[in-house]
Amino acid sequence: MVLLVAVLALATLPVQVSSQRPPNVVLVMTDDQGYGDVGAHGNGKIRTPNLDALHKASVRLTNYHVDPTCSPTRSALMSGRYSTRTGVWHTIMGRSLMRGDETTIAEEFAANGYRTAMFGKWHLGDNAPCRPQDQGFEHVVWHRGGGVGQGPDHWGNDYFDDTYEVDGELQRFDGYCTDVWFAEASEFVKREDARPFFVYLATNAPHGPYLVAEKWWRPCAEAGVPEPMARFYGMIENLDHNIGKLRNLLEESGLAENTILLFTTDNGTAAGVAAGNAAKGTWRGFDAGMRGQKGSEYDGGHRVPFFAYWPKGGVGGGRDIDALSAHVDVLPTLIELCGLRTEPRLPRDGASFAAALRGDGPPPTGRTMFVHSQRVEHPQKWRKCSVMTDRWRLVNGEQLFDIGQDPGQRRDIADEHADVVAALRDAYEGWWRSLEPEFPRYVRIHLGGAENPVRLMSHDWHTEDRPTPWHQNHVRNGFVGNGPWAVDVIEAGRYAITLRRWPSQLQRAMGCTHASIELGALKLDRDVAPDATEVTFESELPAGPAMLLTTLRRKDGKEHGAYFASVRRLE
Helix, strand or coil: CEEEEECCCCCEEEEECCCCCCCEEEEEEECCCCCCCCHHHCCCCCCCHHHHHHHHHCEEECCEECCCCHHHHHHHHHHCCCHHHHCCCCCCCCCCCCCCCCCCHHHHHHHCCCEEEEEEECCCCCCCCCCHHHCCCCEEEEECCCCCCECCCCCCCCCECCEEEECCEEEECCCEHHHHHHHHHHHHHHCCCCCCEEEEEECCCCCCCCCCCHHHHHHHHHCCCCCCHHHHHHHHHHHHHHHHHHHHHHHHCCCHHHEEEEEEECCCCCCCECCCCCCCCCCCECCCCCCCCCCCCCHHHCECCEEEEEHHHCECCCEEECCCEEHHHHHHHHHHHHCCCCCCCCCCCCCCCHHHHHCCCCCCCCCCEEEECCCCCCCCCCCCEEEECCCEEEECCCEEEECCCCCCCCCCCHHHCHHHHHHHHHHHHHHHHHHHHHCCCCCCEEECCCCCCEEEEHHHCCCCCCCCCCEHHHHHCCCCCCCCEEEEECCCEEEEEEEECCCHHHCCCCCEEEEEEEECCEEEEEECCCCCCCEEEEEEECCEEEEEEEEEEECCCCEECCCEEEEEECC
8 A cells, every 4th residue: 555645844755554454653762861771782781681682683873862951852863853842942941842733643543543652751741732641642641740759740750650630630640650651652542543653662771860660770780780870771671671571561462563562762861971070990981982971962862772673664683874863753654554634734844765765765864953951941053062973073063073984973073074064054054044933932821721720740840040940959948039921812811820838749848938920011919928838819801922930039038930830710
């Protein structure tokens, strides 16, 4: 059966689908696991037998790149577009919210008759229109914020026996977070349904804090792996165990043959390389010969594993594809592999690697691609960036490395190749100009729309000079700072805006004496009893975009924003 499928920005290619029944897809993405944090890549201390077996059976993209931090990578993967185009270039400060008008991978599969589900970490917005259920997923089991235990997450979650959101409702689970995500994904896979499935299984592990049962980390420590790396490795070994269980389920259910199984990670390693002060003689980790870690513009910050396995489609056999590839390529590749009909609302940046994965055609070549780390409110030109080709890396617009001859990026040869530097700088300039229209735009949280009430957390404040209080520990410690939420009032009417120092589940006194809000032209304030757990303002709000700023004055005179707020449309 031949279908016409849009691949790249405006290209249309004929696709040969290998089966009358479209393949299922399971996309597993871990958090903060680097290229060197897999045994098959040469790490002699970590035990990943199931990942090693998948590596052996798969086609591997060995020159596959993502952004140096998590939210940007996730938005690029979801959309097939460079992350900054989607409104995402940070992990906090309202810059981790992906625009609602992006056509996501889940929306593409849902439009083609797939049932879709997401488990674990989303980190692209906790409120409409940015939630996973707003972006094409019919079933979701997830935590808010950027990690379990962060500010927007259910208060008190600590990786064990936690409370997560299931299709908009809170539900308590027994067990370790990673085990829960895989168990819930397995239950979804096993459901009787005539439709094929797309599963996005995005774990929060091995992101810190490095919490995992002793049985997983103790053997690593006894083998000479220092702390906290031993616990980091233990989290990965638990992940590996779950991947083995998932593969067994697919085999026993008769689904493995026609299921595309993808494994990748969101950025370079966070704890797989020892800090500079680690004791001499201890295991110092494994960087796979690369420079840099999570957040770095060097390859160690953004070159990560990518394994693809689909027996019925001819994707497998233990082959390597060395051509330059990236997160933006995943969506167009799956569109072609699965024969999806597609009409994206926005042009995409990725290319399809379907033919190369099947082994019946070459990979895209001659490409120039870009990654950068913009952990600021407003992007800065040349900040922590890499311009990449199959041969070259231009880092921060100044350093040039021949990646084939110098994979560790130790010798800067910019002075020897001024023409290459000039060409790559020109390519970056053009790319930057294409991004600039997004910089002044806000991704706005909808008030009075699909989500009512809306629960806000300071994780998404917009601030200029310092980070926001994005973690529960910041709330516990009384972080002093403030910033507005970017919002859009969907329907004019009367609203109640409730401010809290603590999450509502605690019913704890704020210890504040005064509160105020500003929303567009509206300014309201009032005194507060110190033992009050919350303060509510009611007012008519006009429809349209605005910035919502709140202030609480404590008994000690210090002022900061309300870490938690809820906004309900009353009429």
